[in-house]
Amino acid sequence: MLRLLFLSTPVGPLGSGLGGGVELTLYNLAEEMQRRGHEVVVVAPSHSLLSGINLVKITGNLQIPAQTQTRDVPISLPENGVLANMWEYAHTVQTQYDLIVNFAFDWLPFYLTRFFSTPIAHFISMGSMSLALDHIMNQVAETHPGTIGVYTRSQAETFAFADTCEILSSAVDLSLYQFCAQPDNCLAWVGRIAPEKALEDGVAAAVATGIPLKIWGKIQDEDYWQSILSNYPGASLEYCGFLSTEALGASLGRCRALLMTPRWIEAFGNVAIEAMACGVPVISYARGGPTEIIRQGETGFLVPPDQVSGLVTAIESLDQIDRCNCRLQAEREYSLEALGDRFESWFDKIIKKD
Known part of the structure; x- marks a missing residue:
């Protein structure tokens, strides 16, 4: 011991x-x-x-x-x-x-x-x-x-x-994340709401595809958050707050995909494996930790950094992903x-x- x-x-x-x-x-x-x-x-x-x-x-x-x-x-x-x-x-x-x-x-x-x-x-x-x-x-x-x-x-x-x-x-504690085979028509973004996380790119991609975006996380920079709301006044956004692990696991699985839009070298990206544990594919900029997590075309998509058009293309390709593969990867590796x-x-x- x-x-x-x-x-x-x-x-x-x-x-x-x-x-x-x-x-x-x-x-x-x-x-x-x-x-x-x-x-x-x-x-x-x-x-x-x-x-x-x-x-x-x-x-x-x-x-x-x-x-x-x-x-x-x-x-x-x-x-x-x-x-x-x-x-x-x-x-x-x-x-x-x-x-x-x-x-x-x-x-x-x-x-x-x-x-x-x-x-x-x-x-x-x-x-x-x-x-x-x-x-x-x-x-x-x-x-x-x-x-x-x-x-x-x-x-x-x-x-x-x-x-x-x-x-x-x-x-992650897999018992806290329930697999969801049939999601609602919405996208997810999870993380600290701060400039280095580039939430605005996720919002732009959601607006371009016409799919509502649910946002979870701590608002670390209130001015930054307000600027996003001002720049996208007609966007279908729902801020869901910062939730406990159990509450997040119960909600995240209902989304079609998780968007990750880091401006910096993401060390890992725990939200990626939280999403996968629910069967949710991950669409991320090919920068940092997510490049070592996501299996291209199998459990999500890696797109060129800072290119919203790449996020949009990946969202439009989500039907290619078998959500069961996301849960299986979480079980085997995380x-x-x-x-x-x-x-x-x-x-x-x-x-x-x-």
């Missing part, structure tokens, strides 16, 4: 959606590790929600998300920052654990690695975002080889230390058992090397 201390993202409470896909990854991994008999404790910002898993809530000011800043932004540590407070707690209790697992995409945990006696596994949830963070991560890759994990090869290749990364993929095997093997290697 391993004693594992998970340190969450500092950009928002767990369950808020502010952390993006890494929130789901953390919860799924904690659940699976606990099911295997390991002791798991999660450290997260105040007001976090996490059922069935021991949770330590830490107070403090939230960290600014890396994706909202420029590449040359200096390191920023807010007064009474929750990130610093979380890691101070971890340092105090570290001897009670075999391994600390960092889910924070931030400079401080990497810098602090050298001051911990308990080994730290760093799971990186995004591609390269800032020069300062890249530099400190590269140092950790050199001084603590094998301790950095990522979702996909595409994500790893945004870093200079790509060849040292452990490729771990992602997973189950919690498969995720647990990959992470457990990685954890064992780090602990034995230490």
